Amino acid sequence: MAKILVTGGCGFIGSHTIVDLVENGYEVISVDNNSRSNPNILLGVEKITGKKVKNYKVDLCNFDDTFAIFQENTDISGIIHFAAYKAVGESVAQPLMYFENNLVSLINLLKCVQEFNIPHFVFSSSCTVYGEPDEIPVTEKTTPKPAESPYGYTKQMSEQIINEFAKAVTTKHILLRYFNPAGAHPSGIIGEMPLGKPQNLVPAITQTAIGRIEKMHVFGNDYPTRDGSNMRDYIHVCDLAHAHTLSLQYLESGKQTERCKVFNLGTGSGITVLEAIHAFEKTSGEKLNYEIGPRRPGDVVAIYANNDLAREELGWNPQYSLEDIMSTAWKWEQRLKADETVFSSQYGELN
Ligand code: UD1
Numbered sequence: 001m002a003k004i005l006v007t008g009g010c011g012f013i014g015s016h017t018i019v020d021l022v023e024n025g026y027e028v029i030s031v032d033n034n035s036r037s038n039p040n041i042l043l044g045v046e047k048i049t050g051k052k053v054k055n056y057k058v059d060l061c062n063f064d065d066t067f068a069i070f071q072e073n074t075d076i077s078g079i080i081h082f083a084a085y086k087a088v089g090e091s092v093a094q095p096l097m098y099f100e101n102n103l104v105s106l107i108n109l110l111k112c113v114q115e116f117n118i119p120h121f122v123f124s125s126s127c128t129v130y131g132e133p134d135e136i137p138v139t140e141k142t143t144p145k146p147a148e149s150p151y152g153y154t155k156q157m158s159e160q161i162i163n164e165f166a167k168a169v170t171t172k173h174i175l176l177r178y179f180n181p182a183g184a185h186p187s188g189i190i191g192e193m194p195l196g197k198p199q200n201l202v203p204a205i206t207q208t209a210i211g212r213i214e215k216m217h218v219f220g221n222d223y224p225t226r227d228g229s230n231m232r233d234y235i236h237v238c239d240l241a242h243a244h245t246l247s248l249q250y251l252e253s254g255k256q257t258e259r260c261k262v263f264n265l266g267t268g269s270g271i272t273v274l275e276a277i278h279a280f281e282k283t284s285g286e287k288l289n290y291e292i293g294p295r296r297p298g299d300v301v302a303i304y305a306n307n308d309l310a311r312e313e314l315g316w317n318p319q320y321s322l323e324d325i326m327s328t329a330w331k332w333e334q335r336l337k338a339d340e341t342v343f344s345s346q347y348g349e350l351n
Contacts, residue, residue, distance in 0.1 A: 003027045003075050004248065007109065008082030009055060010037035012192040013124065013181055015045055016241040017080060019190070022049040024245045029076075031069055032083060033059040036195060044190040060105035070112045078120035078248050081109060084154065087199060088128075088298060091151035102154035103161070110165050120251040121173045122244060125159055127233070127266065127303055128152040129177060136231075136270065137306040140177070140262045148298040159262075166259035173259060174247045179233035179266030179305050181240050183325035184332035191332030192237075201276060202234070202325065206333035209286045217293030218273050223301050229273035231302035233266035236320030236328070240265055246314040255313070266305025267318050280326040 004021055008014040009030025014037075018028050022045070030042065032055055042053050058065045060083055070076065084102045085091065091098040106123075113121055129152065130138050131145025147153040159175055166173045182202035184191030194203045197213070208216040221228035243265050250256060271279075281288055310316040320328075 001025060001027045002077040002248075002252070003029065003073060005069070005073070005076045005079045006030050006082065007060060007079070007105075008032055008037070008084065008124075009053065010034055010039050010041050011082055013178070013237060013240060014082040015041045015190050016185060016237045017082070017244045018042075018045050018053055019048050019185065020238070020241040020245050021248075022051045022053070026245070026248070028053050029069075029073060030055040031058050031060065031066075033057060035059075036085070038193055041190055041193070047189050048185065048187055060108055061101060063108045063111065066108045067112055067115070070116045074116065076116070076118055078122070078251065079109065079113065079118055080122045080124070080244055080248075081106065082124045084124070086151060088149045088151045089199060091149050091154070092298075095150035098150045098154055103157060106158050106161060110161070113171055114169055118171060120248060121162070121171055122247050122251075123158065123162055123173065123175050125175045125177045125262075126152070126155045127177050127179045127264070127305065129156050129159060130303060132300040133303055136302055137268060137304050138264065139306040140264055140309055148300070163260050171259070172251050172256050173261070174251065174256070175260065175262045176243060176247065177262060177264050178240060179235050179264070179303070181237050182234050183236040183238065183320060183328045185238060186328050186331075188328075188331040188335045191329065191336075201232075201273060202329050205277060205280050205288060205326075206329050208290065209280070209284060209288055209330070210333050210337050215289045215291060218277070218290055219293055219299060220295035221274070221292045222295075225272055225302050227272050227274045230299055231270040231272050231304065233269065233304035234271055234276065234322060234325055235266050235318065236325050239267075239318040239320050243310060243314060243316050246316050250314050263310040263314065264305040264307050265310060265316075266307055268305055268307045270302060270304035271322060276322070276326075279322045280330070283323045283326045284330045
């Protein structure tokens with residue numbers, strides 16, 4: 001059984017990916033300093049898979065602590081690197097914190113990849129690297145534009161660092177550019193736990209519907225799109241998670257000739273903010289309290305993926321619809337409300 005190190009394993013995409021990896025026969029260890037996540041999410045992972053996953057509570061910016069994980073686990077055959085800060089607005093206010101955290105952790109990890117000769121490395125990138133694209137859908141060949149935020153620059157710079165590193169080592173790398181991850185595990189056992197007021201659309205919708213937020217705002221309805229609101233490509237977190245398993249299998253099969261390859265992970269269809277809200281209202285039966293507000297600085301008008309490459313090369317075939325995204329996110333939000341202990345140490349005792 002191949003042993004995979006997942007960084008940021010207690011986060012939203014990390015935890016769902018661990019479930020998918022375990023269900024596909026991988027042994028997984030996680031490293032997460034829990035600065036932005038709850039370690040008890042791994043109890044939820046255990047509930048779903050029946051397997052305990054060990055988390056090393058280590059900050060990847062500390063090289064010695066990171067190195068020690070590899071010394072203890074000399075049989076790691078692949079790394080999936082999720083751990084990073086991801087709040088666009090916060091990155092504008094605190095750019096150095098973002099550059100330091102997201103880049104130093106990556107460099108430390110790559111030093112270990114080199115030292116311990118780890119064969120496979122998968123990196124969590126973002127469609128943010130495309131900026132405001134000239135043409136949609138974007139393919140992996142679409143030229144990246146200057147980033148809109150320090151967060152976006154950390155993704156672009158990370159990709160550059162990995163590209164250059166890949167030329168110097170035999171490790172094979174995959175860069176996965178996520179579009180807009182949303183939804184939750186259909187069991188309702190794990191899901192996203194946004195800290196503070198949610199910045200992303202789907203948690204904003206579900207938190208408004210449940211009453212945590214009184215009213216949400218649609219950030220602009222005067223964009224050149226079919227209904228005036230921004231267009232994005234919302235991809236279910238379980239579809240996204242499975243793409244990581246397929247990426248590792250692809251690397252293991254030896255099919256990847258390049259040292260570093262990029263894949264877009266989106267559904268291939270663009271959905272506007274208003275369409276997303278209406279899809280939520282239809283699937284949940286709830287009327288959402290929202291109003292049109294001003295544009296949010298830094299938002300691109302419209303972006304969605306051409307996902308042909310991931311379909312053809314990885315055999316990826318996203319299964320979940322927009323309605324599934326909304327219904328699973330809603331199920332999770334209702335569970336959080338019904339059971340506040342989800343956030344506590346008693347998480348493991350829940351049914
Ligand atoms: C952004 C980043 C993405 C990053 C993600 C992580 C860009 C272009 N994209 O995605 O790379 O991975 O954050 O957090 O930088 N909206 C509302 N009301 C709300 C919340 C959102 O109208 O209360 C709208 C936004 O204006 C946007 C859409 O919903 O048009 C999606 O927003 P969000 O979920 O924040 O994702 P992105 O900004 O696309």
